[in-house]
Amino acid sequence: MKIVVCIKQVPDTTNVRINPETNTLMREGVESIINPFDMYALEEGIRLKEKHGGTVIVLSMGPPQVESALRDALSLGVDEAILLSDRAFAGADTLATAYTLARGIKKVGKVDVILMGRQAIDGDTGQVGPGVAENLGLPHVTEIRMIEGIEDDGTIIVERLLEDGYVRLKSKLPIVLTVVKEINEPRLPSLKGKMAAKKAEIPSWNHEDIEFDLQRIGLTGSPTQVMKIFTPPKPSGGKIFEGDVQQAVTSLLAELREAGIPIGQQREEGSRNG
Amino acid sequence: MAEPIRIIVDKCVGCGLCIKVCAYDAVSLVDKMAVLNERCTVCGACVSACKYDAIVIERRPFKGQDVESYSGICIFAENRHGALSSVVYEIIGAARELKVSLDKKISAILLGEKVREMADELISYGVDEVWMMEDSAIGDFNEEIQADLVAKILLDKKPEIFLGGGTIIGRSLLPRVAARILTGLTADCTELSIDGDNKLLKQTRPAFGGNIMATILCDSHRPQMATVRHKVMKAAEPLEGPHEGQILELSYPVLKPRVEVLEFVPEEMDTVNLADADFIVSGGRGLKDPKNFSLIEGLAKAIGGAVGASRAAVDAGWIPYSHQVGQTGKTVNPTIYVACGISGAIQHLAGMKSSDIIVAINNDPSAPIFNVAHYGIVGSLFDVVPEMAKQIKG
Ligand SMILES: Cc1cc2nc3c(=O)[nH]c(=O)nc-3n(C[C@H](O)[C@H](O)[C@H](O)COP(=O)(O)OP(=O)(O)OC[C@H]3O[C@@H](n4cnc5c(N)ncnc54)[C@H](O)[C@@H]3O)c2cc1C
Ligand SMILES: Nc1ncnc2c1ncn2[C@@H]1O[C@H](COP(=O)(O)O)[C@@H](O)[C@H]1O
Numbered sequence: 191m192k193i194v195v196c197i198k199q200v201p202d203t204t205n206v207r208i209n210p211e212t213n214t215l216m217r218e219g220v221e222s223i224i225n226p227f228d229m230y231a232l233e234e235g236i237r238l239k240e241k242h243g244g245t246v247i248v249l250s251m252g253p254p255q256v257e258s259a260l261r262d263a264l265s266l267g268v269d270e271a272i273l274l275s276d277r278a279f280a281g282a283d284t285l286a287t288a289y290t291l292a293r294g295i296k297k298v299g300k301v302d303v304i305l306m307g308r309q310a311i312d313g314d315t316g317q318v319g320p321g322v323a324e325n326l327g328l329p330h331v332t333e334i335r336m337i338e339g340i341e342d343d344g345t346i347i348v349e350r351l352l353e354d355g356y357v358r359l360k361s362k363l364p365i366v367l368t369v370v371k372e373i374n375e376p377r378l379p380s381l382k383g384k385m386a387a388k389k390a391e392i393p394s395w396n397h398e399d400i401e402f403d404l405q406r407i408g409l410t411g412s413p414t415q416v417m418k419i420f421t422p423p424k425p426s427g428g429k430i431f432e433g434d435v436q437q438a439v440t441s442l443l444a445e446l447r448e449a450g451i452p453i454g455q456q457r458e459e460g461s462r463n464g
Numbered sequence: 465m466a467e468p469i470r471i472i473v474d475k476c477v478g479c480g481l482c483i484k485v486c487a488y489d490a491v492s493l494v495d496k497m498a499v500l501n502e503r504c505t506v507c508g509a510c511v512s513a514c515k516y517d518a519i520v521i522e523r524r525p526f527k528g529q530d531v532e533s534y535s536g537i538c539i540f541a542e543n544r545h546g547a548l549s550s551v552v553y554e555i556i557g558a559a560r561e562l563k564v565s566l567d568k569k570i571s572a573i574l575l576g577e578k579v580r581e582m583a584d585e586l587i588s589y590g591v592d593e594v595w596m597m598e599d600s601a602i603g604d605f606n607e608e609i610q611a612d613l614v615a616k617i618l619l620d621k622k623p624e625i626f627l628g629g630g631t632i633i634g635r636s637l638l639p640r641v642a643a644r645i646l647t648g649l650t651a652d653c654t655e656l657s658i659d660g661d662n663k664l665l666k667q668t669r670p671a672f673g674g675n676i677m678a679t680i681l682c683d684s685h686r687p688q689m690a691t692v693r694h695k696v697m698k699a700a701e702p703l704e705g706p707h708e709g710q711i712l713e714l715s716y717p718v719l720k721p722r723v724e725v726l727e728f729v730p731e732e733m734d735t736v737n738l739a740d741a742d743f744i745v746s747g748g749r750g751l752k753d754p755k756n757f758s759l760i761e762g763l764a765k766a767i768g769g770a771v772g773a774s775r776a777a778v779d780a781g782w783i784p785y786s787h788q789v790g791q792t793g794k795t796v797n798p799t800i801y802v803a804c805g806i807s808g809a810i811q812h813l814a815g816m817k818s819s820d821i822i823v824a825i826n827n828d829p830s831a832p833i834f835n836v837a838h839y840g841i842v843g844s845l846f847d848v849v850p851e852m853a854k855q856i857k858g
Contacts (some may be wrong), residue, residue, distance in 0.1 A: 201487050201488060201489075226792065227792070252505075253502045253503050253504070253505070254502055255502070255503060277467065277468075277502075280468055280469075280504065280505060280506045281468045281469070281505070281506030281521070281523075283648065284639065284642075284649065284651075285642060285643060285646070285647075285648065285649070288639075288643055289643075311672075311673065311791060312487065312671065312672060313651075313671055314651065314652065314670070314671055314672075314673070314791075315651035315652070316635050316639075316651065317635070317638075317639035317642070317649060317651055318639075319639075320607070320611075320636050320637075320639035320640040320643070321639045321640070321642070321643040323608075323640065324611070324639075324640045324643035324644055325643055329608045329722040329723050330607070330608070330636070330640070331636075331723060332632065332635070332636040333632055333636075347726070350605075351632070351786075352605075352632050352633075352728075353631060353632060353737065353739040353740065354730055354731060354737050354740075355728060355729050355730040355731040356728075356729050356731070357605050357725055357726075357727070357728045357729070358725075358726040358727050358729070359605070359723050359724065359725055359726060360723070360724045360726055361722055361723040361724065362722055365722075365723075370792075371785065371792045371793075372785045405527075406646075408468065409468040409506055409521070409523050410468075410523065412523075412648070413528060413646075413647055413648030413682045413684065413685035414648035414649070414650060414680050414681070414682050415508075415523065415680065415681050415682070415683070416507065416508040416512075416678050416679070416680055417666070417679045417680060417681045418512050418678070418679040419485070419507075419508060419509045419512040419513070419676055419677070419678045419679075420512070420676070420677050420678075420679075421675070421676055421677070422670070422674070422675075422676075422677050427835075428822075428824075428834065428836075428837040428838040428839050428840055429838070429839050429840070430829070430834060430837075430839075430840040430841070430842060431839075431840065431841045431842070432829075432841070432842045432843070435841075435843055435847045435848055435851050436851055438841045438843060438848070439841065439848060439851045439852050439855050440855060442823070442839055442841060442852075443852070443855055443856065445839060446800070446821070446823075446839065449821065451799060451800055451821060453743075453767055453800065453856060
């Protein structure tokens with residue numbers, strides 16, 4: 191079985207703080223990490239390989255320093271890593287990113303499962319997974335919380351999270367899946383893995399190595415343009431009650447009712463329709 | 465290949481504003497001049513921040529569709545289990561506002577097995593034309609099939625704007641459609657408006673877990689597509705009086721499904737359906753012990769709301785993941801969000817910051833949750849939460 195996992199390197203927003211005066215991101219000391227959701231995709235890819243045999247290939251598009259993220263993935267037990275890197279890819283929106291990744295996957299050859307994260311924590315879009323599937327002409331399922339199993343005849347059964355429950359779905363391989371955190375507990379790198387990762391050769395493909403429609407990559411291939419980036423208005427500071435609990439609660443509830451919140455008044459109405 | 469972004473040497477004064485706003489550590493000052501390094505992703509944050517117009521992005525957009533031939537606002541009428549999804553009313557609300565500036569008709573794409581009644585309902589809410597396809601082969605959870613149909617309808621009908629819900633289905637379907645018809649798609653918008661000059665759709669959305677906002681345009685491709693964050697825009701009310709609307713029955717071949725639904729397993733609605741809840745009470749590590757979640761449940765019950773949790777509480781195994789609110793959990797937009805024993809880490813805020821009213825209960829007055837809370841009580845949740853439940857129940 192051939193499994194491709196797409197990972198993105200993102201700034202570690204855990205350490206991002208907001209400068210309270212300017213209300214801008216303070217990025218000091220922020221490292222780059224593998225997008226947290228992609229860690230679950232990697233883990234799931236490695237588990238599938240452990241169970242069914244085959245190879246796991248990790249793929250990322252980005253500037254040259256993304257190589258470090260690929261080495262981190264290799265240290266977990268991934269077999270091969272490929273970097274798609276070219277200044278011509280820069281500025282890609284989700285449409286161009288999906289196209290570029292799909293071309294990369296096409297060059298990898300016949301693939302059975304493509305795993306991706308539910309979304310990247312920098313852009314928070316979640317659009318690349320379905321986009322890759324469309325570009326490859328494959329089915330896709332998002333928000334996978336469990337892969338129940340893969341049969342010998344090449345069918346896969348998965349559980350997909352929805353707002354109001356989950357669905358169990360069956361599909362033929364190949365397929366593109368995007369995963370949520372619930373799916374597994376990612377492993378830590380082993381010493382052996384780290385050593386292997388250090389030595390591994392990571393090929394870097396540019397627009398000459400793969401057949402790309404140059405109209406469809408990078409900034410040129412991106413229909414969306416950012417017109418303006420701004421920080422949301424600073425919160426004005428709320429009303430805080432302290433001291434005697436009973437009094438504080440009474441004052442709070444009075445404020446809420448004054449603000450028009452029907453708190454405690456609609457208990458009997460039952461659930462809302464529509 | 466030419467660099468897509470560059471610094472205009474004559475204009476840069478070396479003020480360093482661009483360095484502050486760059487999330488990728490891609491700008492530095494060399495000899496008092498901004499210099500970009502290879503980390504740059506051309507995201508455009510520095511271009512917006514520069515007061516001297518010294519950074520420019522040069523785009524040579526690939527030729528899009530014939531923009532002039534597209535007209536009108538179309539929405540995706542997501543439906544499931546025989547009813548329109550609640551986000552649809554919100555998108556109609558947004559579309560009606562856009563119609564005021566654009567003066568074009570509103571259409572809706574309605575697909576499914578038995579959807580005829582929904583078509584009438586859409587019209588009563590102000591949709592002018594329903595593009596309906598009734599076919600039992602379409603299925604509720606098959607985005608490959610639905611995307612194929614939606615793409616065909618959009619190419620035939622040519623609306624200039626196409627909006628879908630920022631729901632799990634919407635955020636899976638629309639990217640597939642955009643990739644098929646090669647147009648731009650903006651995810652999870654919290655604000656939509658029409659630019660006065662060029663009549664383009666201005667799409668505003670949070671990124672980096674809500675810490676920055678971006679306004680996005682799609683000028684050379686059609687339709688301009690966006691998903692709309694659930695529960696941010698005001699739901700439309702039915703129009704007063706009758707509304708003239710048309711139902712067009714369409715028929716296209718339906719793809720053979722490659723993904724097959726085995727079963728749908730509903731979650732216990734009253735406690736978990738956070739995405740739809742108007743009231744949410746959430747508990748965090750401050751609860752100390754799983755059995756104390758009963759306090760949260762008690763208050764949730766008293767106000768008729770759902771139970772949420774921070775990741776710390778979920779990771780500790782106190783409550784299932786489906787309750788987690790935040791960047792790696794659910795995004796919620798209730799009328800009121802009560803955070804109990806939650807510090808307000810940036811990843812948690814990402815999931816609940818746009819709630820209408822945030823109430824924080826925390827014994828640490830310096831907890832960051834108080835920075836976003838509209839109301840707060842500094843005190844122990846073990847005293848405050850039961851007292852609140854008691855007073856509400858009266
Ligand atoms: C990639 C990534 C993604 C993440 N995604 C999420 C996410 O989706 N959702 C999420 O929630 N977190 C997420 N986190 C984790 C986040 O960074 C925080 O660790 C987490 O939100 C903390 O949860 P907490 O507020 O419950 O716990 P703590 O930060 O430990 O806060 C507990 C609070 O309870 C208060 N307290 C203690 N005792 C009492 C008492 N008796 N009465 C009242 N108050 C009391 C304390 O003062 C404190 O403020 C993510 C982290 C990473 C790295
Ligand atoms: N540049 C990239 N390289 C590799 N994978 C990516 C890239 N961008 C996005 N992805 C994948 O697509 C998923 C969704 O990303 P996004 O649509 O940007 O939120 C991520 O979790 C990754 O698996």
